[in-house]
Amino acid sequence: MGDSVASPLIWGITVIVAIAVFTVDLAIIGRRPHEPSMKEVSTHLAFFVGSAVVFGLALWAFAEPHELSKSPGPEFFAGWLTEYALSIDNLFIFIIIMASFNVPREFQQKALMIGIVLALIMRAIFIFLGAAAINQFSWVFYIFGAFLLWTAWKQARDHNDDDEAPEENKLAKFARTHLPSTTEWHGTKLTIKENGKRLITPMFLVILALGTTDLLFALDSIPAIYGITKDPYLVFTANLFALMGLRQLYFLIGGLLQRLIYLAYGIAFLLAFIGVKLILHAMHENELPFINGGEHIKWAPEIPIWLSLTVIVGTLAITAAASLYVSNKRDKENAESA
Template identity: 45%
Template sequence: MLELSVLWWTVTIVLIVGLLAFDLIFAAARPHAVGFKEAVGWSVFYILIAVAFGLAFMWYAGADFGAQYFAGYIVEKSLSVDNLFVFVIIMTTFAVPEAHQHKVLTFGIIIALILRAIFIVVGAALLDLFAVMFLLFGLLLIFTAIQLFRHRDQDPDVQENGLVKLTRKVIPVTTEYDGGRLFTRIDGKKLATPLFIVLIAIGSTDLLFALDSIPAVFGVTAEPYIVFVANAFALLGLRALFFLVKGLLDRLVYLSTGLAIILAFIGVKLVLHWAHGIWPGVPTVSTNASLVVIVVVLAITTVASLIKTKNDPSAKAHPGSLRANPHSDEHSSPRPS
């Protein structure tokens, strides 16, 4: 059982909130198109912070909890790359100006953190009260992995997002952007801009990813604190990572397959953990073994993807979908909402 002092909790919360505030202020103060060098710098910065925190946490709490943090961070980081695919689709579909993509991503990360914090609290409480939740979470991840693998060559239909469609019905939306504003006035009438719809699309996407990522990280650690910080540090680097790899995402053609394997593996791990509590003879999977499997799968996936796209330049990656999309093969020019 992980026991942390009030000081450690305070430092953690101040660090995460401070980084979020800095990111948000930076995005609002300097709206601009983020270049490659800037994206590299920010990506390295956030990765170094995550690693430094992990090493400090390992020193404070011990090697086992430290390994759980790094395993959880790698799981969340790999899932966040798939999240980036969907962000690229959303930005393209709604033709978000490059100068305001920074702001949209920062708000999207804040929404994701809030949603995941809620899911972590609920998930931890359920796991503490009902051991069978390990079985249910495991089966959910296995089902998700199967669906993702089945539809690994498809893209989600952002325009058909239920929350986006409902928002359009309830709130009048303009056809043009008004700088970085979420709302504008035309002839004295207050209207939402396409940027507001983009935030709705990203927020609902975050909700769906939270449903997968929280059970996944609970598969490598049962400690709510580790689940939260692993999510937080993975998401904090998401904005910079978006600008760094958005031009390279098309080359990761086997990413969805790799993520499906990882989700299935963690799902089986959770089922074995549940079964071990009832039948002690059932084997379990250690955190170190999980870390090795995850890293190996991601390495193979990345190398195989690069080899595939080098030999077949026409091959294009897709984020995958959890359900069949009849419009996945249709390619229309990007248009603002």
């Protein structure tokens, strides 16, 4: 499959730094559970976003093109923005989960943090499984592309049903009804011992719901980013930086999310665009005997990374601007009619 942009040493350093950052974050949150201030979340979010930008610029300046990545810097930025957009869309579900379990605001940070760590672990597994599949079977891009097109259609179709109450997470519901549990909150503890019996707490159920939901999110995000870059290191770091600032983003723009009324359509368009990109790449690299006699389809164009980056940035900008414009207009009309 060719050399990655990162050596085993760089991989090791990246993983160690990521573990250290999450460990320190969890230790701080665990020692002093609280609802963060706007200043706190803004500062932390700026740090994580700034770190991602510096990392991407360093790749752009120093990383050499190779078999898996012709443009490491631009590919990282395109992948990071895509994962960030998908993560912001997922915040809607996080808000619903928190509300359905009535999670106290001061405990939400730890629940989100553990959920994010679980998400990163599951995405890492999918990343390496995806890399192995791509290495062995070039036709897997047909499957990835078709899956993203189906996901894009489903995202756009189901958008109008967002106001309906979602079905309770099945695994969390099973745990609540079949395992000894308590309905009382005991700080951020996952289990307690009461009358000699071990009970799971509502925090355990919240994290279980967040973790299983993150597993479903990974099914969309990993094929999407492999449509941008085939380098597992760039895929991993793009996911890492997107997830690092997700907790702060939850508290910073929780109310604003309700105003991004066209975000789902923007995400659907991006998924469809990347799905087409993957199918075109699969056609260009075609080895399936029942398609073009097993020969590469030379007329199938490869979408360059600069175009992908332009489409991603443009879609997010237009979606956000249109959403805020229409939301503000509706607010003024409602205020005038009141």
